[in-house]
Amino acid sequence: MRIPAPTSPPSRLRITIIGCGTLGQALAHGVVKQRPGNVRLDEIVLTGRRGSHVDALQLQFPELTVTGDNCDPCIWDADEGDTQKVHLLFLGPKPYDIPAACAQLYPVLQRQKDRGQSLPVIITLCPGITIAQLQSWLPYETPLVRAMPNTPVKVSQGATGLFPSANVKPLEMELVQAVFRAISPTVAVLPQENHLDIVASISGSAPAYFFHLMDSMIEAAKGLGLPESISTSLITQSCIGSGSMAHLSPGVSLAQLKNDVCVPGGSTRRAMDVLDTNDWHRHVEDAVRP
Numbered sequence: 001m002r003i004p005a006p007t008s009p010p011s012r013l014r015i016t017i018i019g020c021g022t023l024g025q026a027l028a029h030g031v032v033k034q035r036p037g038n039v040r041l042d043e044i045v046l047t048g049r050r051g052s053h054v055d056a057l058q059l060q061f062p063e064l065t066v067t068g069d070n071c072d073p074c075i076w077d078a079d080e081g082d083t084q085k086v087h088l089l090f091l092g093p094k095p096y097d098i099p100a101a102c103a104q105l106y107p108v109l110q111r112q113k114d115r116g117q118s119l120p121v122i123i124t125l126c127p128g129i130t131i132a133q134l135q136s137w138l139p140y141e142t143p144l145v146r147a148m149p150n151t152p153v154k155v156s157q158g159a160t161g162l163f164p165s166a167n168v169k170p171l172e173m174e175l176v177q178a179v180f181r182a183i184s185p186t187v188a189v190l191p192q193e194n195h196l197d198i199v200a201s202i203s204g205s206a207p208a209y210f211f212h213l214m215d216s217m218i219e220a221a222k223g224l225g226l227p228e229s230i231s232t233s234l235i236t237q238s239c240i241g242s243g244s245m246a247h248l249s250p251g252v253s254l255a256q257l258k259n260d261v262c263v264p265g266g267s268t269r270r271a272m273d274v275l276d277t278n279d280w281h282r283h284v285e286d287a288v289r290p
């Protein structure tokens with residue numbers, strides 16, 4: 001008797017990345033590698049604005065469909081017969097280009113709506129554009145998600161906050177999270193839209209804070225006579241190691257992890273006292289206030 005080959009579960013997902021720039025390409029790489037929602041490669045479409053960018057995208061992603069037209073039938077006609085699929089459409093342009101991109105998408109979305117087809121979930125990656133603003137640029141009741149990723153998505157180590165409009169369905173939100181997890185091991189769904197402002201100044205800006213601290217430490221080490229190449233590798237690895245330790249020890253408080261390094265009377269304790277007497281916490285609080 002022939003044993004049938006195991007079949008993978010059917011794909012529930014189509015993905016379009018409009019304006020596939022730096023972040024879009026990171027997302028596309030993650031999705032191709034991890035195939036969230038079992039998405040098929042022939043159901044992923046990338047768009048670009050300039051011809052040379054479209055050509056470069058096609059070279060970089062030969063297995064995906066790439067187009068220079070946001071209204072290309074390869075994006076929109078596939079939805080016609082399929083009511084089961086969730087279509088996630090990511091808006092990759094910079095904030096100032098988003099109204100124009102929405103104006104291009106408006107007629108195709110409205111046509112889908114008029115035909116009684118479900119609309120794609122539109123996901124914005126721009127920190128400052130609100131659900132109300134997006135809604136005013138798109139047909140009424142387009143399902144929307146605001147996303148706040150950070151730059152480590154480029155090495156698949158991002159941290160991302162999400163906020164959906166009220167009409168995004170639970171399955172759609174599950175798939176949005178699955179797609180982000182391909183580049184962002186931490187994905188947090190926020191209970192309130194204004195929490196995104198806090199997320200922007202905490203995890204959105206966090207890479208800059210850590211790089212700033214690392215830079216100050218490297219400079220200080222240089223001043224004390226340690227060659228820069230040595231201090232850079234030691235400090236970078238200390239940063240990775242400390243983050244991993246905090247991540248892999250969820251039951252241990254940060255205070256405890258800190259205390260484990262601070263032997264009473266030792267040099268780390270003295271260094272922490274210098275930071276604390278100079279109002280370290282208040283400076284951080286002032287800096288991150290949205």
Ligand SMILES: NC(=O)c1ccc[n+]([C@@H]2O[C@H](COP(=O)([O-])OP(=O)(O)OC[C@H]3O[C@@H](n4cnc5c(N)ncnc54)[C@H](OP(=O)(O)O)[C@@H]3O)[C@@H](O)[C@H]2O)c1
Nearest residue numbers: 019021022023048049092093094095097101125126149151
């Ligand atoms: N990069 C990150 O790590 C990161 C992290 C967090 C959040 N974000 C946010 O993510 C968004 C994208 O950032 P990014 O760094 O990926 O920007 P980017 O590299 O400039 O990519 C945007 C792309 O969109 C294209 N574009 C603009 N209008 C278009 C249109 N109407 N149709 C098709 N393509 C269009 C641009 O084309 P041209 O090449 O012709 O200009 C460009 O290739 C921004 O809002 C940013 O704040 C980025």
